[in-house]
Amino acid sequence: xxxxxxxxxxxxxxxxxxxxxxxxxxxxxxxxxxxxxxxxxxxxxxxxxxxxxxxxxxxxxxxxxxxxxxxxxxxxxxxxxxxxxxxxxxxxxxxxxxxxxxxxxxxxxxxxxxxxxxxxxxxxxxxxxxxxxxxxxxxxxxxxxxxxxxxxxxxxxxxxxxxxxxxxxxxxxxxxxxxxxxxxxxxxxxxxxxxxxxxxxxxxxxxxxxxxxxxxxxxxxxxxxxxxxxxxxxxxxxxxxxxxxxxxxxxxxxxxxxxxxxxxxxxxxxxxxxxxxxxxxxxxxxxxxxxxxxxxxxxxxxxxxxxxxxxxxxxxxxxxxxxxxxxxxxxxxxxxxxxxxxxxxxxxxxxxxxxxxxxxxxx
Numbered sequence: 001x002x003x004x005x006x007x008x009x010x011x012x013x014x015x016x017x018x019x020x021x022x023x024x025x026x027x028x029x030x031x032x033x034x035x036x037x038x039x040x041x042x043x044x045x046x047x048x049x050x051x052x053x054x055x056x057x058x059x060x061x062x063x064x065x066x067x068x069x070x071x072x073x074x075x076x077x078x079x080x081x082x083x084x085x086x087x088x089x090x091x092x093x094x095x096x097x098x099x100x101x102x103x104x105x106x107x108x109x110x111x112x113x114x115x116x117x118x119x120x121x122x123x124x125x126x127x128x129x130x131x132x133x134x135x136x137x138x139x140x141x142x143x144x145x146x147x148x149x150x151x152x153x154x155x156x157x158x159x160x161x162x163x164x165x166x167x168x169x170x171x172x173x174x175x176x177x178x179x180x181x182x183x184x185x186x187x188x189x190x191x192x193x194x195x196x197x198x199x200x201x202x203x204x205x206x207x208x209x210x211x212x213x214x215x216x217x218x219x220x221x222x223x224x225x226x227x228x229x230x231x232x233x234x235x236x237x238x239x240x241x242x243x244x245x246x247x248x249x250x251x252x253x254x255x256x257x258x259x260x261x262x263x264x265x266x267x268x269x270x271x272x273x274x275x276x277x278x279x280x281x282x283x284x285x286x287x288x289x290x291x292x293x294x295x296x297x298x299x300x301x302x303x304x305x306x307x308x309x310x311x312x313x314x315x316x317x318x319x320x321x322x323x324x325x326x327x328x329x330x331x332x333x334x335x336x337x338x339x340x341x342x343x344x345x346x347x348x349x350x351x352x353x354x355x356x357x358x359x360x361x362x363x
Contacts, residue, residue, distance in 0.1 A: 025317040044068035049079035090128040093118035108141035135279040199247035203259040218272030224345040261326040264360025284318035294361025
């Protein structure tokens, strides 16, 4: 038997790096979307195989088990990628809705229209869509439209042509959201960040050095370390073609605000941010921000809070990819048994942050 595609809906426009992130997160919702072939073992697996995660350079991806076998790989005995998977009864309706959204050119179809096309009520369509996809039909429409825009820009189209080709009715509607969606203007994004200017500055704190990077829109990066040059390279990795400019004077107040977080102070409500992320990541980051100071939440609790109780590993991945540590307090996420799990800036700093906040909150 061959693997039946169940939740392969979200494989649209994925590249191999995106597929590898699914493998790292062991996201079962992509079962059937592709198989993972590991050169060092000669086997192919489901995306969520419980075996040890292979290195990126050792894997390739195939749409079906048949293709992997033709390339000389054999099926994994642990995850059994050739076995069929019981289909989710909601998938047909959600798949129909996705196709209707993708074929719409000027605006997102209404829930009524999508429900009629799928043969279910608007209420059940909305609930089933979010359960399967993790986002609403409107968010799926926005993500698809933004994806088309990115493709158009990367292919060399002018901004105006790329905008209208992606389905934006006017340039002003996109530029209003460009900071949140692209982290820079559409023209700059099309050039890999070229033309964007990111100011950065350092501060000495009780947890070593802190770097803050900010565009004219807001803070885009916060890092903690001992080596200034290494921290600048972390920032450069997110914006490889942007212009980085040291600006300790211009970021003085912002730097003090961020450094204060290390002493157990809550971030200012109006602290401007300029961060990018998928719809799922933004859900996780908001859930982290909602954790009261002095408290922690398990990854399972965070997954439940966003309505995705089975996406525990994906929640962990979203925490790991948080670009503005401290402001979005990913250090408040802990393991199911309360133990500290991976933190980009080190477990000792994570423990120190939790303890400092608990003292500041009187807990």
